[in-house]
Amino acid sequence: MKNYIVLVFALSFGILSAQESLFNGQQVSSPEIHPDKSVTFRLNAPKADSVYVTGDFLPSVKVQSPYGEMDGPGKALLTKNEKGVWTYTTEALAPELYNYAFIIDGFKTTDPANPFLIRDVASVMNIFIVPGEQADLYRVQDVPHGTVASRWYDSEGLGMDRKISIYTPPGYEQETKKFPVLYLLHGAGGDEEAWLTLGRTSQIMDNLIAQGKAQPMLVVMPNGNVIQDAAPGAGSAGYYTPNFMVPKTMNGMYEANFDEIIHFVEDNYRVKANKENRAIAGLSMGGYHALHISRYYPDTFDYVGLFSAAIMARGDESGEGVYSNFEETLKNQMDNGYELYWIGIGKTDFLYDANKDYRAMLDEMGMPYEYVETEGGHIWRNWRIYLSDFVPLLFQK
Structure with a gap:
């Protein structure tokens, strides 16, 4: 009888709490x-x-x-x-x-x-x-959906297991064919979750693929903060206040060890493991990383996207000379050939002048690129548009 009374009280309390x-x-x-x-x-x-x-x-x-x-x-x-x-x-x-x-x-x-x-x-x-219009790409529509997985890879170079987000296109699990890969990098203060939550990447990809505007592809979203194993609250450091600029994020270590991410993806997923089927892009700090990774591994990516990119290198602590011979390695990248080098920036972005100077250097070198200039500044509204415009240009050959 006592147990029955306790049960009734618990249920009543739960119902009252729910009603409140x-x-x-x-x-x-x-x-x-x-x-x-x-x-x-x-x-x-x-x-x-x-x-x-x-x-x-x-x-x-x-x-x-x-x-x-x-x-x-x-x-x-x-x-x-x-x-x-x-x-x-x-x-x-x-x-x-x-x-x-x-x-x-x-x-x-x-x-x-x-x-x-x-x-x-x-x-x-x-x-x-x-x-309406562009925003409909950001909504969940009644179309086939891809899968987003949180995986961990062993980074020997950074001395830890690290979390990574991977989008696989609709039907990947039922297919036997191989797919191309876009490596998509976040900005300062972001992590492996940023492009999914703020950038609406999975919704954009689902909708573009359903519309026939983009090739089915994997999108790999790593954590670019080399001292973190995962986003704040998702890794071994537990819950702490996120910082805008995490130490050591632009010192060459991420770029020098990026091949570990490529190897993990190509060892664990059905992907086309060649230059023609690899793309890399990023926003702000991620654009900085994409710029330097693509020239440090000059025969690895056929498609490069710089979204409001930070440009010039900081101090190199990698021990690998990631930032050495900047123009020479860019020339090697150009001479190796690529399908697309894409640069986008907002007119009021605080990095506008740095991007303008960088384009002048590319012009002087004769290095081909496509350039898009939009309204607004250093904002996610622009980066979602850049991703939506960049993806349909990939892997069309």
């Missing part, structure tokens, strides 16, 4: 995307004195960073009604994936009515998608 979460936790709908593509944000905060929304859907403002002045998100004031609900409605927004947060009496926090979150370095933000 249901009726008290979600009192407003936010964000609400309207048919005209305007968006309404709501927050139930009757005791708050001020509520702002901040996000990349608002006009950008200039902010100071360790790398100089950069574009940052603006903010807009919500208005409070007699019930204590704060509201703000945007103008019609262009189709895109957007992020946002609330600022309540000076305290920045997420939207309690929206459970969809992403982490960018140490910032956690809500997201929403205004559908």
